[in-house]
Amino acid sequence: MSYLAIILTFVFVSNFILTQFLGLCPFIGVSRNVDSAVGMGFAVIFVMSIASLVTWFVYHYILVPLHIEFLQTITFILVIASLVQLVELVIQKISPPLYKALGIYLPLITTNCAVLGIALIAVRSGYNALESFVAGFSAGLGFLLAIFMMSTLREKLDTEWVPKPFRGVPVAFITAGLMALAFMAFDKALLQNLLGPM
Amino acid sequence: MIILYSFLAVAVLGGLFGIGLAVAAKALAVEKDDRILAVEAALPGANCGGCGYAGCAAYAEAIVKEDADITLCAPGGAAVARAIAEIMGISVEVSDQKMVAMVHCRGNRDTCTYKFDYNGIRDCNALYALYGGDKTCSFGCLGLGSCMKVCPVDAIDYDSRGNVVVDRDVCISCGKCVDVCPTGVMKMVPYSADYIVACHSIDKGALVRKYCTVGCIGCKMCEKKSPEGGFTVEDFLARIDYDARGSRDEAAAACPPKCILRVSSLKPDLVPVTALQEENEEA
Numbered sequence: 001m002s003y004l005a006i007i008l009t010f011v012f013v014s015n016f017i018l019t020q021f022l023g024l025c026p027f028i029g030v031s032r033n034v035d036s037a038v039g040m041g042f043a044v045i046f047v048m049s050i051a052s053l054v055t056w057f058v059y060h061y062i063l064v065p066l067h068i069e070f071l072q073t074i075t076f077i078l079v080i081a082s083l084v085q086l087v088e089l090v091i092q093k094i095s096p097p098l099y100k101a102l103g104i105y106l107p108l109i110t111t112n113c114a115v116l117g118i119a120l121i122a123v124r125s126g127y128n129a130l131e132s133f134v135a136g137f138s139a140g141l142g143f144l145l146a147i148f149m150m151s152t153l154r155e156k157l158d159t160e161w162v163p164k165p166f167r168g169v170p171v172a173f174i175t176a177g178l179m180a181l182a183f184m185a186f187d188k189a190l191l192q193n194l195l196g197p198m
Numbered sequence: 199m200i201i202l203y204s205f206l207a208v209a210v211l212g213g214l215f216g217i218g219l220a221v222a223a224k225a226l227a228v229e230k231d232d233r234i235l236a237v238e239a240a241l242p243g244a245n246c247g248g249c250g251y252a253g254c255a256a257y258a259e260a261i262v263k264e265d266a267d268i269t270l271c272a273p274g275g276a277a278v279a280r281a282i283a284e285i286m287g288i289s290v291e292v293s294d295q296k297m298v299a300m301v302h303c304r305g306n307r308d309t310c311t312y313k314f315d316y317n318g319i320r321d322c323n324a325l326y327a328l329y330g331g332d333k334t335c336s337f338g339c340l341g342l343g344s345c346m347k348v349c350p351v352d353a354i355d356y357d358s359r360g361n362v363v364v365d366r367d368v369c370i371s372c373g374k375c376v377d378v379c380p381t382g383v384m385k386m387v388p389y390s391a392d393y394i395v396a397c398h399s400i401d402k403g404a405l406v407r408k409y410c411t412v413g414c415i416g417c418k419m420c421e422k423k424s425p426e427g428g429f430t431v432e433d434f435l436a437r438i439d440y441d442a443r444g445s446r447d448e449a450a451a452a453c454p455p456k457c458i459l460r461v462s463s464l465k466p467d468l469v470p471v472t473a474l475q476e477e478n479e480e481a
Contacts, residue, residue, distance in 0.1 A: 058211065066203040075211055082215035089219075089226045096228075103252065165327040 003134050005195050006127075010138040012186035016114045017146035018176075019183050023114030026105045027147055028172055036101035037151035041144030043091065043102070045137060047083050047109055048118050052136030054079050055119040056129050076119045077110075084110045114143060150176065233285055234262045240281040241271055246350040248272045248372025261286065272297065273370035296389040298369040299354075299376055300464070302398045303339035303383045304457065306360045310335060310410035326380035334409035337399040339383045345375035355466030363464045387461075393438065393446045394464075395420075397457045400433040407455075414457050420449035 016022045023044075030040045055076045063069050088106050092099045099106070109115060118139040122132040153175050162171050238258035245253035249270035251260055260266035261282060268282045268290060275296055283290040316325055316332040322344035330336035339362050346354045346362070353368035354375060364375070366389060375384045383398040395414055399406050403415030416434030420427065426444020430437055436458070438446070450458040 062207055062211070066200075066207060068200060068204050068207060071204055071208065075208060078208070078211055078215060082219055085219050086222055089222050092228050093226045165324070 002195070003131070005191065006131060006134050007138040007141075008191055008194070010118075010135055011142040011145060012183070013188060013191055015142040015146060015183055015186075016117065016139050017143055018180040019186075020114075020117070021180075022117045023112045023143065024176075025108060026112065027143075027150065027176070028169065030102060030105045031147050031150040031154055031172070033101075034148065034151045034155060036098065037147045038144070039091075039095075039098040040102055040105060041140070041147050043087055043106065044109060044112070044115070044143045045140030047080065047087055048115055048140035048143070049133055049137035051076075051080050051083055051115055052119050052122045052139075053129065053133040054083070056122060056127070056132040059123050060129075072120065072123065073116070076116055080115050080119070081110045114139065146179070149179065153179075231262050234258050236285045237261050237282055240274075240278055240285060242273045242278065242370075244273055244350060244370065244372075246273060246370060246372035246374065248370075248374060272372050275371075297371045297386040298366040298389050299345075299364050299371070299373070299384050300366070300387050300391075300394050300461070301339050301345075301354075301362045301364060301383060302385055302394060302396055303337075304361055304396045304412045304459070305333060305335060305338040305410050306341065308359070309412045310338070311408075323378070323380045331381070335399050335401070335406070335413065337381055337383065337401070338397075338410070338413075340381065344378050344380075345384055348374045348378045350374065353466075357464075357466055363466050365466050366461065366464075388440045391438070391440050391461055393450055393458050394461055395436045395438060395457060396459045397435060397455075400435050402434050406434070410455075412455050412457050415455060417454060419452050419454060420446075420458060423452045424449035 010016070014020055017024065017027050026040055026044070031037045055072075058075055058079060059069070059072060063072060063075065084107060087109070088099075091102070091106065118136050122135045125135075127135060150172075154172060157171060157175070166174070235258075238255050241254040241258060243254050247253065249257045249266075249272070251257040251266075257266065257271065261268055268286065268288070269279045271278050271282075279290050311334045312332050313329065313334050314332055316328070318324055318328070320342045322331075322340040322342045325331050325340050325342055331338075331340045333340070341360065341362055343354070343356070343362060346352070350372060351368055351370055353365045353370070354362060355365070357363050364384075371386065373386065376382075376386060381398065385398075387394055396412070397406075397410075397414035399410070399413050403417060406413040406415050414435050416431050416436070418431045418436075420429040420436050421431060424444060424446050426442060427446035427449050428439035428442025428444065429446070429449055430439065446458070450460065
């Protein structure tokens with residue numbers, strides 16, 4: 001699979017938020033304004049790309065030679081948790097306002113199934129190290145795309161009249177559902193038309 | 199062998215990451231003002247959020263960095279405000295009066311009428327979004343217990359008749375229930391208050407009488423019977439000025455719908471499953 005195909009797959013065709021429905025917690029929680037949504041997106045890109053690279057090395061150089069592949073979930077979580085702690089330290093140092101805006105959702109990246117998901121998917125798809133990294137990066141990019149669009153929509157929604165029972169989170173869920181429907185347009189067939197048979 | 203390898207692999211990885219993080223934490227340490235730590239230590243640490251900040255740590259930071267008002271900590275009260283004033287080197291004027299939340303409504307299935315049967319999610323704000331609630335009275339307690347869910351100290355529960363009541367001895371005055379309550383029937387009163395007017399309806403007396411047997415009808419009997427008690431009737435609803443020190447017993451006894459209640463009689467039921475909860479489970 002070419003790198004372009006990997007990127008298109010994880011950004012559009014199997015977008016983690018809108019077609020695989022992974023990592024919805026920060027997607028709803030931090031998408032209230034564009035600035036913190038973009039900050040969250042970049043934090044996730046960083047964690048996802050580094051996590052899929054590191055987990056690739058952990059898997060192929062530690063778990064496989066020792067025949068303890070069944071430990072992949074727990075070791076991957078270990079990697080992700082440490083990375084998230086690192087990101088938290090870095091963000092607190094370089095951008096306290098962003099740290100404040102992300103709040104509890106930053107440590108929650110640790111338990112974000114999207115991050116563990118990309119690590120497991122990359123291993124299962126038999127990618128090499130660079131492909132894993134690219135997959136992680138583009139999955140993060142897909143997250144950024146989804147949360148960025150969501151936050152712009154929600155900022156617009158703030159000034160619109162919304163029926164009372166739908167105000168706040170309910171209308172956000174409906175918006176997310178409609179976005180997911182739109183993303184159904186990106187499917188494997190489209191990818192094959194663009195890039196030829198794989 | 200596999201067990202040993204598994205153990206070693208996870209232990210070594212964990213150890214490496216731990217050391218890495220320790221180094222990173224040293225290298226990227228953010229210097230914290232000593233006063234923030236001192237203020238945080240002075241705060242009660244309940245993280246109730248009653249001050250409007252995310253927790254005690256956030257409030258401490260806001261006090262030191264953004265000159266936030268130091269009297270916002272309701273659970274801590276006057277003592278904490280004075281302690282913070284000392285740390286920050288500023289003077290403060292606070293009263294020692296503790297405030298507690300009280301539900302100003304006694305309407306339930308037996309005492310008032312309902313517009314429709316509600317079978318939606320058990321949340322007062324969801325119910326309130328539908329025509330102002332299922333009670334004919336649009337000011338009263340909706341009884342689904344959203345206040346109980348936000349109360350950080352579990353001071354709120356149903357009593358044996360299915361009314362929502364606050365235990366004033368447990369209440370830490372954080373005000374979260376007041377914020378979440380859609381009808382505003384949850385109001386703060388001084389801890390020392392002897393009576394409350396357990397009604398929140400500003401409808402005219404004749405209308406209140408139609409839908410509720412325990413609602414204030416604005417008859418001004420309390421004003422007449424206990425002139426020193428600080429009662430004032432405004433918008434067909436009696437209110438108590440708690441600064442008035444006169445007796446209120448006469449008014450409570452004479453009140454036609456008996457909605458002036460002794461605060462000490464208002465206690466949540468200690469039996470966990472109340473009539474209303476059983477009804478919820480059936481529904």
